[in-house]
Amino acid sequence: MEMTTRGLWTLIHGMGFGGLYLLACSGVIVELWRRYSPDAETPVTARDETFLRIYIVLMAVLAWLSVLTGAYIVYPWYRAIAPAGTANLAGFPQLLLNSSPATSAWHSIGMEWKEHVAWLAPISITMAAGVVGKYGRGLRHHPQLRAAALCFVAVSLLAAGIAGFFGAEIDDHAPVRGGSIFYLVHEK
Amino acid sequence: MDVQQTSPSAELTNGSGAAALLAAGIGSFMLAVFAIAADQVAAIGKWMIFYKPTGPLSGVTTSAIAVWLAAWVILDWRWRKRTVSLARISAVALVLLALSLLLTFPPIADLF
Numbered sequence: 001m002e003m004t005t006r007g008l009w010t011l012i013h014g015m016g017f018g019g020l021y022l023l024a025c026s027g028v029i030v031e032l033w034r035r036y037s038p039d040a041e042t043p044v045t046a047r048d049e050t051f052l053r054i055y056i057v058l059m060a061v062l063a064w065l066s067v068l069t070g071a072y073i074v075y076p077w078y079r080a081i082a083p084a085g086t087a088n089l090a091g092f093p094q095l096l097l098n099s100s101p102a103t104s105a106w107h108s109i110g111m112e113w114k115e116h117v118a119w120l121a122p123i124s125i126t127m128a129a130g131v132v133g134k135y136g137r138g139l140r141h142h143p144q145l146r147a148a149a150l151c152f153v154a155v156s157l158l159a160a161g162i163a164g165f166f167g168a169e170i171d172d173h174a175p176v177r178g179g180s181i182f183y184l185v186h187e188k
Numbered sequence: 189m190d191v192q193q194t195s196p197s198a199e200l201t202n203g204s205g206a207a208a209l210l211a212a213g214i215g216s217f218m219l220a221v222f223a224i225a226a227d228q229v230a231a232i233g234k235w236m237i238f239y240k241p242t243g244p245l246s247g248v249t250t251s252a253i254a255v256w257l258a259a260w261v262i263l264d265w266r267w268r269k270r271t272v273s274l275a276r277i278s279a280v281a282l283v284l285l286a287l288s289l290l291l292t293f294p295p296i297a298d299l300f
Contacts, residue, residue, distance in 0.1 A: 071249065076241030109294050116223045116292040119249050120216050120285070123256060127212035130260075131205050138200060145205040148278035152212060155285055 001187075005179030006077050013074050014167050017066035021121065022164055024059045025157040028052070028128070032150050036139045044137035053136065056129040063122035063156070070118065070167075077176050078111070093174035103173050110166035118163035124156035203267030206277045211263055213281030213288075215256020220291035222248040224300050 003011075031052055035044055082092045089096040097107040128149045132139070139146045226233040226244040236247025290296050 067249075071242050071245055072239065075245065079243060112294040112297075113292055115245055116219060116248070117289065119219055119252070120288060120292075123212050123215050123219075123253075124285070127208045127260075130208045134204050134208075135200060142202055142205060142274075144274045144278060145202055145209070148209050148274075148282065149205075151282055152209070152285065155289065159289070 001185040002181050002183045004177050004181050006074070006176050008182075009069065009073050010171060010176045013066060013069040014164065014171070017062050017069060018160060018164050018167065021059060021062040021066055022157070022160050024055070024062065025153065025160070028056055028059060028125075029150065029153055029157070031055070032128075032132075032139075032146060032153065036137070036146055038140050038143050040140070044140065046137075049136045053129075053133055056125065056132050060122060060126045060129045063125050063160070066160075067118050067122055070163075071115070074176055075115065077178065078170075091178050093170070093176055096174040097170070106166070106170050106173050110170055114163045114166040114170075117159045120159040121156040121163070124152040124159070128153050128156075201267075201269060201271045202274050203270040203272050204264055206272045206274050207263035207267045208260060209281040210277050211256055211260035213284030214259045215252055216288035217284040217291075218255045219249065219252035220288040220297070222251050223292060224297050227297065228300055 034040065035042075035048060035052075077093075079094045080092050082089060082095055086092070089099055094107055094111070097103045097111075131145060131149045135142060135145065139149075222236070226236040226248050233244045236244040236251070238250055239246040
């Protein structure tokens, strides 16, 4: 059982940072929707407020780490140019996808959308973190601001979901692999 | 007991929040605009290569982030002590965000 360096970075980018971000989204949506509603019956304590502030800042960190590792570590391997005469395109995922009409749309639509739409997630969640950081439990007194921030968080979930879906499918059709190999389990 | 129904943040004007919302909408929209420009105009695409292994994506995203942060700083500086029309500003911000979702979708982006 082995992994390559590129495979590991793809895993860290997608299932690590991206997957954790997607999981965390529901938490902040529920918290903002339920606890910070002007109609909520229970008060938001200082402890709750601190929890949400830390939670949403960590989400922003995850979102930035996901797009930055994607754009600057994994994507260059994905779009690598093969030397002239290369017959085996396994190490060149973009070229491999474009080599067949059956898979080319995974690049022309999937990757082309994913590489841009994913950035809406860190922008949106950083904005929401800024608003939560500034207003805290006072958001209850700014229902329009809370509602708009919630919409941005929901769009960040959608954007991260689109990026995650296409990332998983593209990696299935043309995986980013290569580099050093390390063995997780050695078979005897 | 640390439970408080009012806090200093309740007294804040909505200006800072509105600035954050609108700046995020502008930044998201500019991301889509830069992406389309880099894709449709070869000279812009070449100019957007800030980091060669990543290609034009590096310039598109870095430029959009720069516009977003600059808009946030400027709007916050202008609005932080003011109460602004949040309904109108959040509507504009959400329309810009929705447009950015649509305009980054390749079949729509390719119409330009």
